[in-house]
Amino acid sequence: MSKVMLEARGLTKYFDVPGGKLHAVDHVDFVIHEGETLGLVGESGCGKSTTGRLLLRLLEPTEGEVWFDGENITTMPLKDFRKYRSQMQIVFQDPYASLNPRMSLSEIIEEPLIINRIHNNAADRAKRVRELMDTVGLAQRLLNVYPHELDGGRRQRIGIARALALKPRFIVQDEPVSALDVSIQAQILNLMDDLQDEFKLTYLFISHDLSVVKHVSDRIVVMYLGVIVEMAESQDLFDRREHPYTQALLSALPVPSVDIETRPILLKGEISSPINPPDACRFAGRCPYKQELCDREEPKLREIHPGHWVACHFAGNLVQTEDIIVGGQVVAAEEGEDIDIQELARQEVAPEEDILTEEAAEVEPEDIIEVEEAKSEETIITK
Amino acid sequence: MAKNVATASASAPVVADKKRNQWKEVWRRLKQNKMAMLGLGILVFMVIIALSADLLFPKGFDDQMISRRFQLPNSEYWFGTDNLGRGILDRMVHGARVSLSIGLFAVTISIVFGGLLGAMAGFYGGKVDNIIMRSLDVLLAIPSILLAISIVSALGGGLFNVMLAVGISSIPGYARIVRASVITLKGQEFIEAARAIGASDKRIILRHIIPNALAPIIVQGTLGVAGAILSAAGLSFIGLGLAPPNPEWGAMLSGGRQFIRDHWPMTLFPGLAIMITIFALNLLGDGLRDALDPKLRN
Numbered sequence: 001m002s003k004v005m006l007e008a009r010g011l012t013k014y015f016d017v018p019g020g021k022l023h024a025v026d027h028v029d030f031v032i033h034e035g036e037t038l039g040l041v042g043e044s045g046c047g048k049s050t051t052g053r054l055l056l057r058l059l060e061p062t063e064g065e066v067w068f069d070g071e072n073i074t075t076m077p078l079k080d081f082r083k084y085r086s087q088m089q090i091v092f093q094d095p096y097a098s099l100n101p102r103m104s105l106s107e108i109i110e111e112p113l114i115i116n117r118i119h120n121n122a123a124d125r126a127k128r129v130r131e132l133m134d135t136v137g138l139a140q141r142l143l144n145v146y147p148h149e150l151d152g153g154r155r156q157r158i159g160i161a162r163a164l165a166l167k168p169r170f171i172v173q174d175e176p177v178s179a180l181d182v183s184i185q186a187q188i189l190n191l192m193d194d195l196q197d198e199f200k201l202t203y204l205f206i207s208h209d210l211s212v213v214k215h216v217s218d219r220i221v222v223m224y225l226g227v228i229v230e231m232a233e234s235q236d237l238f239d240r241r242e243h244p245y246t247q248a249l250l251s252a253l254p255v256p257s258v259d260i261e262t263r264p265i266l267l268k269g270e271i272s273s274p275i276n277p278p279d280a281c282r283f284a285g286r287c288p289y290k291q292e293l294c295d296r297e298e299p300k301l302r303e304i305h306p307g308h309w310v311a312c313h314f315a316g317n318l319v320q321t322e323d324i325i326v327g328g329q330v331v332a333a334e335e336g337e338d339i340d341i342q343e344l345a346r347q348e349v350a351p352e353e354d355i356l357t358e359e360a361a362e363v364e365p366e367d368i369i370e371v372e373e374a375k376s377e378e379t380i381i382t383k
Numbered sequence: 384m385a386k387n388v389a390t391a392s393a394s395a396p397v398v399a400d401k402k403r404n405q406w407k408e409v410w411r412r413l414k415q416n417k418m419a420m421l422g423l424g425i426l427v428f429m430v431i432i433a434l435s436a437d438l439l440f441p442k443g444f445d446d447q448m449i450s451r452r453f454q455l456p457n458s459e460y461w462f463g464t465d466n467l468g469r470g471i472l473d474r475m476v477h478g479a480r481v482s483l484s485i486g487l488f489a490v491t492i493s494i495v496f497g498g499l500l501g502a503m504a505g506f507y508g509g510k511v512d513n514i515i516m517r518s519l520d521v522l523l524a525i526p527s528i529l530l531a532i533s534i535v536s537a538l539g540g541g542l543f544n545v546m547l548a549v550g551i552s553s554i555p556g557y558a559r560i561v562r563a564s565v566i567t568l569k570g571q572e573f574i575e576a577a578r579a580i581g582a583s584d585k586r587i588i589l590r591h592i593i594p595n596a597l598a599p600i601i602v603q604g605t606l607g608v609a610g611a612i613l614s615a616a617g618l619s620f621i622g623l624g625l626a627p628p629n630p631e632w633g634a635m636l637s638g639g640r641q642f643i644r645d646h647w648p649m650t651l652f653p654g655l656a657i658m659i660t661i662f663a664l665n666l667l668g669d670g671l672r673d674a675l676d677p678k679l680r681n
Contacts, residue, residue: 058575082581090579098572102594102677111590112580146677162580 005202006032006055006170010064013050020276024050026226027064029301032170037196037203039217039234041210041249043271047226048206049093052172055204056088057081068170086116089163093175095155099147105158106143109133112165132161135198137191153184160191170202178209189216210253214238222246225274225282228301232308242310244287244318251326266325281313289318412674419670425663433479442470444477445628453646463648465639469628471652478630479656482612485546485631486660489611490604492550497557498600502588504558505565516562519555527552528617535623545624549614553607560603564596598672605668609661632657 011028014021025047032038040048053059055066057073065074073084092098099108109129112118119125130140136157147155156176163171173192177185189212195201207213213220213234220237222230222245230243241247248265255262269286281287284294293313301311310316324331413419432439448468456463462471504515522530534548568574569592577587616633618624625631632653639649673679 053575056579058578085579085581090576092572092576094572098576100573100577100591100595102675103590104677111577111582115581115583115586148678159576162576166580 002034002036004031005034005069007067008051008055008064009067011051011054011061011066012063013047013054013059014062017275019273022275023226023277024274025054025061026277028223028226028228030221030228030231032202032204034169035196035200035202036218037205037216039213039220040204040206040223041208041213041220042223043208043249045271045274046223048208048223049174051223052090052174052204052206056090056172057085058090082116086112086166087168088170088172089166089168090172090174091156091159091163091176094179095152095159096147096179098159099155101146101148104144104146105133105138105150108147108158109161109165112162116166118166128165132165135164135195136161151184152180153187156180156184156188157191160188160195164195164199167199168201170204173203173205173207175207175209176205177212178207185212192216210250214253222249225271225277227282227298227311228309229283229311230309231301232305236305236308240305240308242304242308242315243283243312244289245283263326263329268322268325281311283312288320288322288324289314290321291319409671409674413670416670416673418666419674422663422666422668422670425659426667429479429483429660429663432476433483436476436480440470440473440476442473444474444630445469446473447628453642456648462652463646465635465649466642466646471635471648474630474635475632475653475656478632478635478653481542481625481629482615482632482657483660485542485549485615486608486612488546489550489553489615490607492547493553493557493607494600494604496551497554498561498593500554501558501561502565502592502596505562506569506584506588506592508566512562515558519558522552523555528614531614531618532621532623535618540623540626542625545615545618548618549611552614553610557600557603557607560599561596564599565592568592568595594675597675601668601672601675605664606661608664609657612657612660 008028008030011025012023013025015024016022028047028051030038040051042048050059054061057066061074065072067073068084068088071084073081103111106126106129109132110125113125113128119128130143133140133143138154138157138161142150142154147158150158156179159176176192177188180188192203193216196203203216205213205216217234220232220234221228222237222243224245230237230241230246232240237246238250241250248267251262252264253262267286268288272282272285279298280296281290281294281299284290287294291314297313299311299313301309302315303309304316320331413423437443446469450468451460451464452466452468454460454464454468460470460472462475465471465474500515500519504512525533530552531545531548534551535544538544538547574587574591577591582590612633614633615624615631616637619627619631619634620637624634627634635653636650636657639646639653643650
């Protein structure tokens with residue numbers, strides 16, 4: 001692997017809230033290598049975006065450090081940080097909220113050039129703006145257009161052009177495609193892929209969309225309630241899901257085929273509160289493999305295969321202690337029995353033609369009539 | 384579809400790839416708004432008349448003659464005469480200088496200072512917010528006319544001090560409005576984006592927050608001109624504003640109050656002048672608000 005570009009060491013952010021301290025990001029360690037795309041996944045509110053913002057110093061960490069190119073950028077005065085800021089940029093999730101509605105496209109892209117005094121005369125800047133528009137695939141005629149006149153995909157392109165204006169080496173992609181239509185998502189993802197090759201960019205790709213993350217990332221970090229629960233090479237993570245949370249998360253990934261039945265693991269309970277969490281595994285409340293140790297001690301990240309890190313006391317040695325629902329079926333916990341739920345969840349029903357035809361034959365005309373009757377009743381009610 | 388066509392035709396000329404001047408653009412959009420142009424026309428007319436008052440109405444504002452007092456409108460005194468025989472129109476035209484400048488200048492003071500204080504309070508939050516807003520609450524606790532009275536009595540009368548007093552006394556209101564919109568704006572992602580490209584706080588406030596917080600301020604400001612003229616009138620009424628016989632619409636209005644049953648022109652015409660000014664400012668303000676909003680452009 002190439003050299004380390006960015007490193008988070010014990011990165012921590014607590015927010016003061018009425019009930020105490022909200023542990024948004026809690027002692028997170030990871031590295032990002034030059035030229036790679038690191039995927040960061042997790043459910044809403046697990047601290048993904050906060051982590052991205054901490055790296056760029058858009059938020060000041062409560063504890064911990066960020067090292068960029070061998071320099072600690074967390075403690076340096078803002079004045080010295082300026083030159084790093086231009087190397088680290090961010091593309092935001094919402095292309096509607098992330099562009100100033102009162103500024104035209106050219107003004108938005110030009111702004112970073114003005115602020116960082118990249119070109120001192122207007123003509124050079126205008127030239128650079130047009131160059132950037134070309135790079136991200138925006139037509140020149142849109143130069144004076146305002147963001148509200150454009151669709152989501154074009155707006156996101158403006159956001160990307162703005163991030164590229166300072167010729168950064170590292171870009172945090174904070175859910176850049178989750179607000180876009182699927183067809184536009186593909187365009188934007190391809191654009192970013194091209195840009196990565198062209199400008200040798202390093203990405204931190206934050207998303208809750210697993211299929212997207214799998215598609216773009218070299219390595220993936222899974223976060224849960226402010227801590228990293230698993231970290232591995234992208235394919236390795238999908239092949240060997242060691243953490244129970246990762247197993248549940250990845251089992252929910254939809255497969256774009258009607259012939260394949262996915263069997264998501266349904267987690268019970270709710271996310272425990274991130275406010276003043278106890279010294280225990282944060283996933284314990286929902287974990288079907290929970291043991292007594294999990295309530296007593298917070299598991300540390302440990303490397304169980306080369307390059308594959310997991311924060312679970314029993315990773316690789318899970319014993320089911322509670323019932324799990326997999327694909328609608330209850331898998332009861334039995335004393336001492338070691339069922340491979342992971343295998344069960346991954347199990348795919350092969351398309352067997354006999355079954356399909358039988359099922360098709362089972363649908364009788366009567367059923368259809370019944371459905372229609374039910375529908376007409378509904379319409380009467382609504383009338 | 385219609386919008387697309389409009390956009391295309393606007394950017395189609397030779398300047399298509401040249402950056403358009405923002406203010407020219409605003410002016411172009413403002414011109415399309417008939418009502419706003421009517422308002423602007425009325426204001427420009429008033430300002431011109433006020434500036435050339437000495438030329439057009441050489442009798443001046445203190446040409447007293449008791450024998451011709453309480454005249455109804457006639458060919459020589461178009462708006463009639465007052466209780467001292469002075470032409471009401473003459474006094475109004477000379478008074479326009481005072482009233483217009485009090486109205487505009489006082490509101491400018493309140494918008495600039497109230498806006499900046501409110502923007503800072505909303506933007507920085509926490510202690511700064513508390514210090515600024517609590518100090519303004521102290522001002523807010525005193526009725527604004529009372530506050531203006533105390534400022535004028537401390538600084539002494541005169542046109543400038545009156546403007547200052549009226550302006551300062553309405554700062555808290557503007558600050559509160561700006562603060563509220565800044566707080567909603569500050570959480571938006573484009574502010575964070577500006578920070579990510581290295582924008583200073585000053586630039587974020589001036590370039591990103593204030594332009595987006597402008598709409599309610601313009602509306603409040605145009606209404607505020609009326610309030611300012613009337614506050615100034617209140618000050619003159621209790622002898623703290625401009626000393627008589629200096630004319631001023633508000634003072635003329637309150638001066639005519641005691642004769643309202645017998646001689647209506649003394650109250651009607653100054654009142655109308657104030658009303659028309661406010662009306663024109665409102666039309667212009669509405670138009671300006673729309674012209675400044677790129678979302679509404681046509």
